[in-house]
Amino acid sequence: MTTEDRPLYDVIIIGAGVIGPCLAKNLARQGRKVLIAEREWSRPNRIVGELMQPSGLKALKQLGMIKAINNIDAIEVDGYYIEFDGQEVLIDYPSKNVESALDNSPVPDAIKKGDEDKIGSDSTISAKRWEESPNVKGAGFTHGDFLMNLRAQALAEPNVTKLDGNVTGLVKDDQQRVCGITVADQGVFKGRLIINCDGIYSKFRKEIGEDYVPTVGSYFVGMELTDADLPAPHHGHVLLGKHAPVLMYQIDPHHSRVLCAYRSKTLPRRADVLKYLHNDVLPQLPKKLQPSFEAALNKDGQDIYKAMPNQYLTARLNNNPGFICIGDSLNMRHPLTGGGMTVGLNDAVLFLKMIADVKNEDLDNEEIILEKMIDFHNERKSLDVIINTLSIALYTLFAADSRYLTILQRGVFAYFLRGGSCVEEPIGLLSGLIPSIWTLFFNFFAVAFYACRLNIQARGIIGFPLALFENVGVLITASFVLLPLLLKEILS
Template sequence: MSNTDLFNADERKVYDAVIIGAGVIGPCIATALARKGKKVLIVERDWAEPDRIIGELMHPGGIRALRSLGMVQAINNIDAIPVTGYTVFYNGEKVDIPYPYKADLEPVEKLKDLVKDGNDQVLEDATIHRKDFEDGERERGAAFVHGKFLTNLRNMVAKESNITRLQGNVIEVLRNEKREVIGCKVDIENRGKVDFKGHLTFVVDGIFSHFRKELRDDHIPAKDSSFVGMALYHAKMPTPNHGHVILGPQHSPVICYQVSPEETRILCAYNSTTLPKDLKSWMAKDVQPYIPESLRPSFDTALAAGKFRSLPNSYLPAKINDVMGLCVIGDALNMRHPLGGGGMTVGLQDVVLLIKKIGDLDFSDRTTILDELLDLHYDRKSYAPVINVLSIALYALFAADSDNLRDLQRGCFRYFQRGGDCVDTPIKYLAGVNPHPYQLTRTFFAVALYTIYLKFEERGFLGLPVALLEGIMILITAVKVFTPYLLGEIMG
């Protein structure tokens, strides 16, 4: 199919599915549905490779979801860097946290009609070694240049004969007289505004979604901080193949991971959506001194070049998909703090669940589809809140702006330093492979109690009353940071 075909979609057809957006999640839904025999129209405003600094590290939970969909080879031939775990730095000390053992997890589910001819396994290429991924004893993630990964996903879409691709800007979600969704209006170059109809319309238009409000007017993300990013070149990673989190009581968290053999992404949190006027001076004063030694030459060069890119960090709890003919999914539905790098994992796990629920149904039976979408909202509460609440709680601790939070931050690092279960359990939440929100609660409060224990140890016998008071304050802070988000996610 040539690129001119991107403008020729037939508006006389009624498609089974109309998908708005071909970012990370749209192409996965399109490919999965096409393999289930559905006729799909996917509309993207620009099919050219995007240049974005989001969605660059995928945890094992996301890789496993891609395997279930038969799309894991999207990480191949893009110079992706295998990720084997995380390294956390705290005031010059560090702790390595490897990803979980495969033997401790359920086997990956292979979805019928989607997984075939070995497409649930990675291929050998210049940077991905099949043996390591397939036969290694631990789960692996991958980091990559976002645009290249998207191009691979979009190429998979292009290969499916049941999919029609369209380039154009969706300007309206169409409704009938009963207010049910029946498709979308697309502004197409040299063709004008054209209506396309489908039994089910997916809104997958990402972070800055225009159409998430089709669910509810108040489906609006809260924005409270930003990430300022830079590209480092030929950086010497302190722990190769690990994501890095750099913490300290005096600065907001910094995350850093290699995205290709040459390029490393660094994202520095800033505790407001209004950025400092002079980003260079802020970086030099508040970030540069805390960068680990081996990263400094590449960091200093990038800082001197001053090519910054920034994005707001958003939080958006999911709303129930209860509008006939509509499914809002991906970042349009649900967002969390990018510190945890869990956005793609949640979105892809949603796609797996969605396909299990509706993949074999007749989309013209819109009432049955709606019932399944209502269920999806509750079924996703096993895994999505874990990643969402963890990201918010970690950001609160890691960007600590009060003494109690700073104590919790230190307690968290000391907890990791204990090793064993104290790292094996938390990494499962981060990796997106432990779908148990209540276990996350237990771990979070174990960290809080350990922080209190450290306080008692530090204060000694004579300081007992002070330690007791501090302990109560730490516990109250922990409850405040964690509980409202958990309850919101579970009850909402």
């Protein structure tokens, strides 16, 4: 078929990662003719997107796609386990009442087969257990398997056309409005609206602005542990110490993902990484975890670990005619809190709800779409500001490398040990179920003041003047960590 003979699609989606297929399926169900272009349709083997927060699962239900976590040996996740200097704390995910206070309504036309918003039972997931649990749950799974399920659901829609190819450029009309894509060796495909979901290394986000580039704060080095003896199965593990934070969670009954933060803004050298993992991380891990970690490190061959940059990018208004970014191409945060898919999926829900009443022939109407995008940009902030700010702020505290940050780090952990609202609110923020800027602000400074109090106690009467001096530094540091980030996110 020549370029001229090709149909005009209502929507073209670039990228079939986590977000692309969710948009494709739901837009198709809204009666749109959708083309989804992906350069690699085979199962990816990545270290990203393997722990889904409860709010991400809520969004999958609203999209009618929750069954994508079924039949992939996924692991139910009940909360977090945090270890610091040999002390530990277990934090449960919030009660279901917290979730039911939010908007749980499905995307229009998402649920056509009755139970598509209900989790199913399989060899590892029990729908009954899920139903009877008083608290919400998250899920751990292998990224590639989850993605293949999402893609299968999208491609099962008669209105979705699959395109196997590398998108190399955007096509613009005489008014400089984006109206199509160029695909390597295949030519041009035209659409009324182009949605870009090309992910972390986005080629096309610069369409929103030449200076729209992420910053790299650190790297995550990921390995897969076999039959790891986890201190708290069915929990995300955050292990703190002199090393940068280590994150761990089960991705199937026999395998756990370990992500070790590495303080570097450039791709770390292999020899340096292996030395760091051997000398700084391994000896400080809980004893029962060390054999599986060591076995992964001593694996034969080059493929011991994968490294990924931890990038940060504040969202901008999608005001480019004919072209919209969603997912990591729009917005990124530190993966420490596992919030990327949650933000992207909730954005997909919001976008699909907003666009539901737009007729196909109006999808190329700049005024209508811009109005929707302004609402989208403002409404998505309630969740996005929390998840993004929390991820960077927590990473800064957990990777503490200065005196004041270390005092704050101890304060965070001691704050969690108090229990009650000192854990319920932070875990509500992290799981994406308390989208309240005030709760984030209050808890962050409650931690800072608590850290100051503990510092005074630790210094004793003789050290009181020094503690006072240090506490001024602690409060200034806390303000510098939180406030610029929060303002940047709110004002973006």
